[in-house]
Amino acid sequence: MMKFHFVTRKKRGIQILLKYFYHHQRASQLFQPLHILPKDATVKKDELISLSQKLLLDCGIVRPRGNGMYAFLPLGQRVLAKLTNIIDEEMKLIGAQKLLLPTLTSGHLWKKTGRWELTGDELIKVKDRHEKDYVISPTHEEAVVDMLAETYSLTHRNLPLRLYQISSKFRDEANPRFGLLRCKEFLMKDLYTFDKDEASAVSTYEQVSKAYDAVFQRLGVPYVKVAGDCGTIGGSFSHEYHYPAAIGQDILLICNGCGSAVNSELANNSDTTTCPLCGSVTTTTKGIEVGHTFLLGTKYSAPLNCSYQNEKGKPSLVQMGCYGIGVSRVLAAAVEALSCETGIRWPWVIAPYKVCIISPKRGSKEANAASWVNFLANTIGSIEGFHDDIIIDDRDTFTIGKRVMEAKKVGYPIIIVVGKSACELVPRFELIDITNSNVLLFSHVELLDFLRCK
Ligand SMILES: [Zn+2]
Incomplete structure (x- = not known):
């Protein structure tokens, strides 16, 4: 008689589960090259090293691969995966859908929005063999808006639409330093939202802000949310999320009276000691920016002609928002904010x-x-x-x-x-x-x- 050997789906499931339960990482097998300086080594005085940079290198979490470039080693990759997971969960709750856009964006799109010239030397421009211009994208407003404008016949029934990705972004830093805090390639989560009118765009902005608060509360690192600078992204208003840290590049003014907080770049004239809203005395804190939200209006949908069919069947420009979280930066900034010279302290939820x-x-x-x-x-x-x-x-x-x-x-x-x-x-x-x-x-x-x- 023939004998059949087969594993039922259920049994196979249990086998996989057991394998998963009982396979634990062994430190002896872990790829974790520790960075140990010889005892007589002295750090050059002008070499500015941040706490997170030193600890992440020493402990084999990341490895420098050239000026302003880092490899994430297995422990670092686990932290990124946990961060990604938290962000994905919170994005799902507000109906945001995850996608992945190409790293290269056609230069002509950046010319249409004016950012080809405006962004300056930090923008990495390349040509292909046919002399066609591209940017190695630091952000994807042009790419995502153009995709919507040309491939999808949007109607008011499709809106609001929320699309995000988590991918590597690039910037030609003049002076890369502080490890992951200022480097040429970084992992970023960028969300783009599309609404039919300003009121619903504002409502989207509020929902995303709540989702951002949820992400940062889950991470458990104290953070400051401040009114921000719109910079080259542009738009009508914005907020920034910062982890307070001595190494921070942004100066935040926090009002002792009304509690409002603002990036000093936004403070009127040079008076940084009184609150622009209530006149009370402000406290100054240095912060590392880890998140940024922008209400954009039609800044990108107008030049790239991204419209939808409204209730009357007429084309109307979509109202946009864009929202970023510096994923690799959160990793470093959390280490910067929580750790001391003797060792890393991770937020519980992202410890490797x-x-x-x-x-x-x-x-x-x-x-x-x-x-x-x-x-x-x-x-x-x-x-x-x-x-x-x-x-x-x-x-x-x-x-x-x-x-x-x-x-x-x-x-x-x-x-x-x-x-x-x-x-x-x-x-x-x-x-x-x-x-x-x-x-x-x-x-x-x-x-x-x-x-x-x-
Ligand atoms: Zn105030």
Whole structure:
């Protein structure tokens, strides 16, 4: 009799699930080239290095690949993926749809809007073999508006329409510095919105602003929202989101009276000590811009002739907004705002791994507790929100102390040590909560209970 071997879909699903649960990253296999300076090395005085740049390099999160260019190594890529996921979730809630536009945009579109000349040397222009002009896009207003104008017969029933992407953007920085904070290529989320009239464009602006607040609140880094400068993007009004940090390039004025905040570039004349709205005294803070929202009106839809068919069947220009979040910049600015010289502190929701489990040293008295390592990883991995968030530091030729120090520097929020106490009659494990430096000693059950409440 013939025998059939087949795996049912359900069984296959369980196999995949188990594989996923029980495959935890090992530090011994991780591509994480650490940047270690020789002991006698001295940093040149004129070499301005920001805290985030130093820590991200030292810990093998990113790697410089030329002036103002960075490779995101596996840990850095995990942080970007988590950021992307948070943004995607919040964009979905306001009905924004994700797409991906080409990196190159035809130069003639940028000429039509006047930005070919206006943007200056930061715009990277290239020619193809047929002498056709392109920009290596720093932003995509022209590209997305032209696509809508020429390929889609919009009617009032299609509006509002909200389209976004998360992609690499380019700028020819004259003076790249501070690592990811000022570089030539960066990861950016850009949303473009299309509405039938000004009132609904303003309502869209308010909805997107709420979604942005939700993103920044979920990240948990204190942020300041200020009235912003429209710059070369143009439009009628805008807001900026900043992480306060000493290295910040923007000076923010926060009113002690009415609480309004403004970018100093927008303050009338040079008076930066009194609030333009209520006259109270202002406090000055330096900030790193991580997000920007603009109400654009018809600034792009007019020159590129992007219109829709209104209720009366007549063509009418769409009203636009554009909204950016500097994804790679959020990563660096969060590190800049939260960390200290000794190590990175990540927002919980974007830490590269939430838990780092450190195995006993090979040949030590506690070495036979090593079998706990996988068991802990698997049981922690079965807790909601932890399955893909555990790294095992199995480099057991190193002392526990050395590996704890490294894990603290990389900033894994929870470090679990399988050490001496794991050999006791009731085995216990050291848990280091790096947000408050607490060291707790837990049994297996207590450990799981603690993590379930996280
Ligand atoms: Zn005020």
